[in-house]
Amino acid sequence: MSTNNETKQAIAKPGDSIKVHAPGTVANLVCGFDILGLALNEPCDEMEIKIIEEPKVIIHHNDNYNLPLEPEKNVCGVALLAMMDKLDHKFGFELTVTKHIKPGSGIGSSAASAAGPVVAANKLLGNYFSNEDLVQMAMFGEKLASGVKHADNIAPCIYGGITLIRAIHPLDIISIPAPPMYVTLVHPQIEVKTSDARQILKKQVLLKDAIKQWGNIAGLVAGFIKSDYELIGRSLEDVIIEPVRSILIPGFDDVKAQSKEAGALGGGISGSGPSIFMLSKNEKEARAVEVVMKDIYEKIGIEYYTYVTTINNEGVKAIGN
Known part of the structure; x- marks a missing residue:
């Protein structure tokens, strides 16, 4: 206490x-x-x-x-x-x-x-x-x-x-303060256990990869604080974890590439997966990203759910009886 x-x-x-x-x-x-x-x-x-x-x-x-x-x-x-x-x-x-x-x-x-x-x-x-x-x-x-x-x-x-x-x-x-953003998520109906997703990670990383990752983390936090959408987008890059974990998620590379083409700032694996998230500046772009996600998983033939939402600034909150 x-x-x-x-x-x-x-x-x-x-x-x-x-x-x-x-x-x-x-x-x-x-x-x-x-x-x-x-x-x-x-x-x-x-x-x-x-x-x-x-x-x-x-x-x-x-x-x-x-x-x-x-x-x-x-x-x-x-x-x-x-x-x-x-x-x-x-x-x-x-x-x-x-x-x-x-x-x-x-x-x-x-x-x-x-x-x-x-x-x-x-x-x-x-x-x-x-x-x-x-x-x-x-x-x-x-x-x-x-x-x-x-x-x-x-x-x-x-x-x-x-x-x-x-x-x-x-x-x-x-x-960390952040500018208004929309979050689009797709949840393919497959399971990726967090414990399993941790086990496949490399135990050691190259110094050059660590340096690049540190720069991206610092850039992302700075982008949030400065409300710099372009900096946020440039910093949403992972050279250590994503290349390993993404192989567990069907359609990941297509979702990421086509979502950015549709206007997303960027994004990647949500937690340990299999969900994928993308950040967008406005609802129009977020909805366009949702269409991309749906198209990809319809073609793959995997059941999925999608969400278009915003950042919750309250956390756990009381609701009426």
Whole structure:
């Protein structure tokens, strides 16, 4: 628990409940592997959480993904158990989840599952914990899902907008301002597990590739801050991760090339895939990119979903009952 909360009291009233939307996220943003991410306005998961007297976590799923209900085996449950540890197990939580972000989609399904419950519970506790505390708890869920504690999806899901993870130990999260942009995504209905996508990555990289990657990351962050669309487009290049992971995604090269021809600033693999995202300056270009994506996957013959959305600057948010 952060020092600024040490004198606060967790306000817990059994029976109190809240509903939230937990947004999908795009991690890496092409060149920023494990350090950059943004939150989306669509898609999002729906969750309702209630404080209960008994110190345990009860999970209900209103979806067809057959996710485990045992808290220790569920991404939502692991995050809430981490919160209960901080609260000395004085009470528990009952959680009902309706997932709209398919697991293994590359759009931050596990991050939404991990972040949504702890943010919702924290609202019921009178915002007892800081956002940084919540990220730390939610990262236990990401570790269960992928085997690694990473925050590039968790941070934007909780903070909203675009975030930079400068460091994990100690955790250092920076919110990055950005100009208005549209995000077009295509989600081919195949699964790429994050753990599998990590295993195929090279353990060592050439210095010249590292230098080029550092330049792109710095250029992308500078482009966001300066609202320089051209710089953003030039910096959306990955010479380390994408060349390896893209072979797992049918049609990737065509989607990327033809989307840029249709007006996109650029883009690439969303998280570990299989979803692909493209950034555009306006809705007209974003819709043109969606047409390109649909055409390519219709020809390949793979079922897919597409989204045209914008950056979510709130993160997990409460919704009406």
